[in-house]
């Protein structure tokens with residue numbers, strides 16, 4: 001068989017800068033959904049701490065740091081982003097490899113909040129939504145995971161199949177914000 | 182219209198999918214008999230007042246939620262995770 005060439009979800013689409021806001025693709029590494037078994041959340045959190053240095057995130061929160069994060073991902077699950085999951089995790093949770101299944105981008109700049117305000121029906125301004133906060137919500141018509149990873153930076157995840165729509169919708173909003181000066 | 186998801190907090194109605202009366206949570210036993218199953222599958226109350234519905238937080242955390250509301254005043258009275266309402 002020929003050697004296959006790896007292609008990232010947003011290849012050929014990013015990076016992009018409009019006005020004060022930049023959109024870049026993240027290289028998330030291994031992505032694993034972690035869904036604790038009934039009553040096992042505490043034990044899972046201890047195992048996560050021991051193996052990867054971060055606890056299991058509470059609802060609407062992310063733990064860890066760039067390169068090794070656990071992002072709350074909805075009812076009864078979190079996404080471990082970065083490290084290869086330690087075998088001990090599977091004693092407490094259903095572990096599913098999701099690598100390459102998600103498009104992961106970083107929206108950054110002074111106007112990033114204004115761009116998201118055009119697309120997301122949740123208040124993501126810094127007073128309500130601080131570093132380490134995350135939401136599952138809609139980005140225009142897509143379900144998305146949005147996490148504040150810096151003072152003016154957000155990590156946004158959608159299904160890989162929607163990468164082009166994600167970039168299109170964000171670009172349109174970035175242009176709208178920039179046009180207002 | 183806003184619905185308070187027990188996980189996510191108050192959210193816009195567009196994030197939710199409506200299922201119907203929360204009677205889905207009171208599924209009869211397999212041997213409950215024809216009448217109980219007929220009621221469960223086909224018959225619904227149509228109250229003027231308080232009712233309980235199932236909503237799915239589709240554009241959010243993916244939880245099924247029981248929403249209590251008043252069909253006369255349109256007031257939303259409370260929400261609860263379906264997984265907890267059942268247990």
Ligand SMILES: [Zn+2]
Nearest residue numbers: 186189238242
């Ligand atoms: Zn929710």
